[in-house]
Amino acid sequence: MKKNGFVKIWFLITIMGIIFSGTVSAAGQAEEEVPVLEIWHYQVEGVHVIDEAVVRWNEQFGDEFLLEERYIPFGELKREISQAVLVGNVPDIVNIDNPDHASFASEGILADITDRVNAWGEINEFFDGPRNSVIYDQRYYGVPDNSNTLALYYNKDMFAEAGIDAPPANWEEMREYSARLTDPDAGVYGITFCAMGTEEGTFQLLPFLQMAGADVDSLDSPGAVEALAYLTDLVKNGMASREVVNQAQEDAAAQFAAGNAAMAIGGPWSLETVRTQSDFEWSLALLPVKEAGGLRASALGGENWAIMADSPHVEEAWTFIQWYSEADTVRELFWDYYGGGRIPSRADVANEPDKWAANPELSLYIEQLQYAVPRGPHPQWPQLSQEIQRAIQRSLTGQASPKEALMDAAQEVNQYF
Amino acid sequence: MTGEKRTGSILGSFPLSRNHSLYVFLLPSAAFIVIFVAYPILFNIWLSFHDVGLRTLVGDRPFAGLGNYIRLFTSPLFGEVLLNSVAFTLGSIIPQFIIGFALALFLMKQFPGSSIVRGGIILGWVIAPIVVGTVWRWIFNTDYGLLNHLLRQFGLIDSPLSWLPNPQLAMISVIIANVWLGIPFNLMLLMGGLSALSETLYEAASIDGTNRLQRLVYITIPLMKQTIAATLMLGLMFTFKVFDLIWVMTGGGPVDKTTTMPILAYRYSFTFFNFGMGTAVASSLFVLMAVLSIFYILGFVGRDE
Numbered sequence: 001m002k003k004n005g006f007v008k009i010w011f012l013i014t015i016m017g018i019i020f021s022g023t024v025s026a027a028g029q030a031e032e033e034v035p036v037l038e039i040w041h042y043q044v045e046g047v048h049v050i051d052e053a054v055v056r057w058n059e060q061f062g063d064e065f066l067l068e069e070r071y072i073p074f075g076e077l078k079r080e081i082s083q084a085v086l087v088g089n090v091p092d093i094v095n096i097d098n099p100d101h102a103s104f105a106s107e108g109i110l111a112d113i114t115d116r117v118n119a120w121g122e123i124n125e126f127f128d129g130p131r132n133s134v135i136y137d138q139r140y141y142g143v144p145d146n147s148n149t150l151a152l153y154y155n156k157d158m159f160a161e162a163g164i165d166a167p168p169a170n171w172e173e174m175r176e177y178s179a180r181l182t183d184p185d186a187g188v189y190g191i192t193f194c195a196m197g198t199e200e201g202t203f204q205l206l207p208f209l210q211m212a213g214a215d216v217d218s219l220d221s222p223g224a225v226e227a228l229a230y231l232t233d234l235v236k237n238g239m240a241s242r243e244v245v246n247q248a249q250e251d252a253a254a255q256f257a258a259g260n261a262a263m264a265i266g267g268p269w270s271l272e273t274v275r276t277q278s279d280f281e282w283s284l285a286l287l288p289v290k291e292a293g294g295l296r297a298s299a300l301g302g303e304n305w306a307i308m309a310d311s312p313h314v315e316e317a318w319t320f321i322q323w324y325s326e327a328d329t330v331r332e333l334f335w336d337y338y339g340g341g342r343i344p345s346r347a348d349v350a351n352e353p354d355k356w357a358a359n360p361e362l363s364l365y366i367e368q369l370q371y372a373v374p375r376g377p378h379p380q381w382p383q384l385s386q387e388i389q390r391a392i393q394r395s396l397t398g399q400a401s402p403k404e405a406l407m408d409a410a411q412e413v414n415q416y417f
Numbered sequence: 418m419t420g421e422k423r424t425g426s427i428l429g430s431f432p433l434s435r436n437h438s439l440y441v442f443l444l445p446s447a448a449f450i451v452i453f454v455a456y457p458i459l460f461n462i463w464l465s466f467h468d469v470g471l472r473t474l475v476g477d478r479p480f481a482g483l484g485n486y487i488r489l490f491t492s493p494l495f496g497e498v499l500l501n502s503v504a505f506t507l508g509s510i511i512p513q514f515i516i517g518f519a520l521a522l523f524l525m526k527q528f529p530g531s532s533i534v535r536g537g538i539i540l541g542w543v544i545a546p547i548v549v550g551t552v553w554r555w556i557f558n559t560d561y562g563l564l565n566h567l568l569r570q571f572g573l574i575d576s577p578l579s580w581l582p583n584p585q586l587a588m589i590s591v592i593i594a595n596v597w598l599g600i601p602f603n604l605m606l607l608m609g610g611l612s613a614l615s616e617t618l619y620e621a622a623s624i625d626g627t628n629r630l631q632r633l634v635y636i637t638i639p640l641m642k643q644t645i646a647a648t649l650m651l652g653l654m655f656t657f658k659v660f661d662l663i664w665v666m667t668g669g670g671p672v673d674k675t676t677t678m679p680i681l682a683y684r685y686s687f688t689f690f691n692f693g694m695g696t697a698v699a700s701s702l703f704v705l706m707a708v709l710s711i712f713y714i715l716g717f718v719g720r721d722e
Contacts, residue, residue, distance in 0.1 A: 079687040082471055107471035107690060187560060197670035242579035243559045245671045260560065382688050393672045397584050 035065040037313050037320065040081065041095035041303070042074040047269055048146070048342060049333040050095060053324055056333075061323075065316045085109055085310070092311040093320065095145060095303050098133040099199065099375040099385070104306065105136035106379035111307040114140045116318050122325070129300040129374040130345040136377065142306035143325050144345035146334070148267045149298045149372040150204060151364055152288065153253070153274060156281035158188070158262040167263075167285035171230055174263070174288045178239035181262035190239040192261035194249040195231075195392050202375065202385040203299045204249065204265055205231060205392050210297035210373055211290050216384055217417050219391065220410035227290075228402035232395045245393050256282075267301060268343065268365050284364045286371075300372035302345060343369060380416045387412045458703060465700045469692035485697035494673065494681070501588065502657060502677040508592040509599060509659075510652040516596070517603025517648075522633075524604070525611050535608075542601035550665030553594035557581050557666075581667055584674045591663050591675050598662065599655070603648055610644030611637070646717040654706055678702045 054067045117140040130144030168174035178190025214224035234240045256264035257277035307317040391409035394400040467478040557580035565577040580590040660679040669676035686695030
C-alpha cells in the first residue's frame, strides 16, 4: 500500500513537471514571437522572385514579422483559396493571375487597400493595364507584381533552310511560312500554339481577334470571324497540329524546343525551356499584325498581389507588398537577382534602357508589352473566357464554322455587358 | 429470471436492456459516419438550395429555393453532360466487366507464372489515376503517340488520328483509358467470387458430359449472380464519379465532349465560384446514385436462395 502511494506521488510529480516545463517554454517563446504571414502563389521554384523576396524579407525584417510562402499549382490555387475561405483559415497574402483579380475582388474576399495605395503615392508608376486589373468598382484591391505578354518564337535554322530571311510580319506571311516550313515526313509543323479550353487558350488567341479589331464585347464582328477563320485554317490545313486544342502553353514551347514546330506563340516564362532544351538557333519576333500597318495586340498576363480581407495582419501584409513594390526592391529582385524572364509591372523600372541591353529577348517582350491588352477587368471574366474558349475549340475541331461559333459565343457573352 | 439478473449485473443500472446497451459500442463508428459522411452530404444538399459564391460561402447565404436546380436542368449543357456521363459509365463498365470476367476465368487456372500474371494485372489498380491519365494522354497523342505509331506500323491507318482533340474520338479515348484502369478491380472481385465456388459441382457436371460453355452458363454465372451484381454496381458508382482521369486527359474538352457530371460540378464551383450550382450538380449525382443503390439493395442483397 505504501509502495503504491509512493508511485502515485512520483507519477504526480512527473506530470506536474511536464506541464510546468511546457508552460515555461511556451512563455519563453511568447516573448520573442512575431507574427508569421502566409503567402500563397503558383510560381514553381526558380521561375519567379517570390521565394527570394521572402528569404530577403525574413533576413532583413524578420524581427517585425516573418513570411512563409506556399506553392500551389496554378489549377489548384482558386480551389484552395475558396476552401480556405470556407474553413475561415485564409492566407494573408495571395499572388494571383491578373484576369481573376476582379472576380476575387467582386466576391469580397480581398481587402480594400485604396487608402494605403493612395498614401503610398506610387501606383501611377505602373503600366496602365496591370494597374487597371487591381481596380474594382473604383477601389484598389491589390498591387500589380509582374507582367508578361506573348511573342513569336521562330527557329532560325529552319527559316534559313527554307530560304526565309525574316520572321513573318503579317498574317499572310505567317500562313505562307507555316505552309513552307511544315514537313509531315519529318514530323514538323509550321507553327504551334495553345488553344486549350482553359484561360491559357483565351490568353493565346484573343490577341488575334484584337488585331482584327474585335474584342470580347464584339465577338460577332466580321474581324473576329476573320481571325478565327485564319487560325482554323492553320489547323485544318495541317500547318498546326490538331493537338493544339489539348496542349498547354508549356507543351507548345516544348514542341518548339524539340524542333517539332518551326514557330510557336509563347511567353517569357518559356525562355528557359527553349534555351535549355533546343539545339538550334532561334529568336523572337512581335506577333505578326493582320496586314501591314494594322493594329498591334498581345495578351497582357501577369500576377498581382492582394491581401485577403479576413487576414488578421492586413497592416503587416501591406508593409511587405509596399517594400516589394518599391523601385529599389524591384530592381534588386528582378534584375540583379533574377536577370529576366519576368517584367516588372512598374513602367519606370521596366523602361530603364540600360537594364535591357544584355537581354534582347526581354527587350522584345517589353516592346510587345506596349500593345498588351488586359483581359477584363470584369468580375465575370472566367465565364466570358469560357465562351471564348468554346468558340475557339468548336471552330478548330470543325464542329462549327468560325462564324457560327462566334455568334453563339457573342450571344452568351453579351448578357454580361 | 435469475440468469437475467446475473448477466445484467454490470449493466443492470443502465436504463437500457442488455441488447440495447450494446448499441453504445456502435457510437464511435456512428459518430465517424455522421461527421465524415452524413454531414458533408447534407451540407452539400443544403448548399444547393442557396445562392452561394465565395463572398457568401461563410455567413449569409441567401435562400434560392429550387433556383439552382431549375437553372441546371434547363441549361442546354446539362443534357449533354448527363449523356456524356451515361456514355462514359456504360462504355466503361461493360467492357471492364467482360474483360475482367474473362481474365478471371483464365487466371483461376494454374499455369506456370500464373501468380506473377495475377500480381502484374493488379498492379494497374494501384497506380494513381493521374499517372494513368498522363500516360494515356501520351499514348493518344496525334503526333508522337504510341497508338498512332502502332496503327500505322500495322497499316491500319494512313494518316495519324487525332484522338483526344477530335470531338468524335475524345470520349472513346477516355473510355479506353478508364477500361484499362478498371479491369483489375473487376478481376479481383470476380476472382474472389470464383474461388468460393465448389470444385465438386464442376466435377459432377463434367461426368454428366457438359461442355465448358454449358458449365459457364448453367453453373458459374448463376452461382456468381451476387458477385456479378456487386461488381457491376460498384463499378457503376465508381465510374460515374471518375474525375481525375478525365481531368488530366482532356479537362472535359474538346468543347465539353468529355465533360461529365463531376467535371461540371468542379467547373461551377472552382472556376466560376458558383458553389450553389456546383453543389446542385453534385447533389443530383448523389440522388441518382442513391436511387440506383436502392434498386440494387432491393433486388439483390439478402436474396440468397
